[in-house]
Amino acid sequence: MRVVFMGTPEFAATPLENMIKENIDVIAVVTQPDRPVGRKRIITPPPVKEVAMKYDIPVYQPEKVRNEDFIKVLDSLKPDLITVVAFGQILPRKVLEIPKIGCINVHASLLPKYRGAAPVQWAIINGEKVTGVTTMWMDEGLDTGDIFLQESIEIRDDWTSLDLFKELSVLGGQLLLTTLDYIKSGNIIRLPQDHEKATYAPMLKKEIGEIDWSKSAEDIFNLIRGTYPWPCAYTTCNGKVIKIFKARLYDSGKDPAPGKFRGLIKNEGFLVGTGTCDLLITELQEAGGKPMKATEYLAGHHFKEGDFFADICSK
Structure with missing residues (x-):
């Protein structure tokens, strides 16, 4: 079975390597062009490449991918199957019709929930367990095609989206191999999705990370985890953006006080009030600075209990 693999980020690298090690006949790999990465904008190949x-x-x-010259090249490869894992472009009908068997996509959610570009992040942001x-x-819709197989996993409370990506990459690689085994044996599964139960996970924008301290501590905690490592949850102080990397729920026994600075927890971080209980902030980064422990940050900033976060420096 001649297979073309389409994928781009680290999430897709593990499934590709699994296929190669299992002697799947991967005749070609299609990925995004090399892009500039980091502050120095160094041209870097995608992990799949x-x-x-x-x-x-x-x-x-x-x-x-819809470029006619590329479509001719892909057609000339005569693949039996195209497998797609986080490729980053929508495949047009002309591409979908090239392989004899069809196109199989590995999607990081339990469809029809969280169709779209950011299912991992939104699952955590929304507090899914x-x-x-x-x-x-694959068909021409956005993650609307028939289901082949599914595998579930529990989301740990301390996982960020980066942690969940790593877990689902491994799980997705295993599930793809099982799917290919089914196809090779002629056991084809097509389970139509219940479109009425579909939910969507749109691409994240930077603005999604802004913390509303009036929300519950759990909602803010999930936002911090779900937006790490990009775009990151953030608040402001004296016009400077402060990214919050790590936090945890902390019941101080006090009444809710959204945004209020509640003081220092020795050797751990500082407390900020929310619409419910407090959040213990443990790691952060101020604009123009470096990532640091919250206790280190406090050493150079003089806050007093009762100040309100995001307004502290203007009082």
């Missing part, structure tokens, strides 16, 4: 080069697999990097991965037949 690095895996493909490691195993001497031909790599194609079209700027637009369980998520998973789905292999599905």
Whole structure:
């Protein structure tokens, strides 16, 4: 079975390597073009390309997958199957119709929940306790195709979206191999999605990370976890953005006081009030500064209990 693999980020690298190690006939890899990365804007290949080069697999990097010249190249490869894992572009009908068997996508949610670009982040932001991965037949809709297989996983309370990405990458790689085994044996599964139960996970924007301290501590805690490492939850002080990297729920026994600075917890961090209980902030980064422990941050900033966060420096 001749397979073309389409994927781009680290999340897709593990499934690709699994396929190669299981002797799946990966005849080509399609990924996004090399992009500038980091403050120095160094041109860097996608993680999937690095895996493909490691195993001497031909790599194609079209700027637009719907480009007619690329479609001709893909058609000339005569794949039996195309597997897609976080590729980053929507496949047009002409591409979907190329492989003899079809196109299988690995999606990081239990469809039809969380269709779209950011299912991992939104699952945490929304406080889900369980998520998973789905292999599905691709069609022209946004994650609307028939389901092949699904596997669930519990979301730990201390996981960020980065942690969950790593777990789902492994789980997705395993599920993709199982799906390919089913296909090779002729056991084709097509379970239509219940579209009325669909929810959506749109791409994150920077603004989603702004903390509303009047919300519950749990909602803010989930926002911090779900937006890490990008765009990150943030608040402001004296016009400067402060990104909050890590926090945990803390019941001080006091009445709710949204945004109020509640004082220092020795060797741990500082407390900020919310619409319910307090949050213990443990790691952060001020604009222009470096990531640091909250206790280190307080050493150079003089807050007093009763000040309100985001207004502290203007009082």
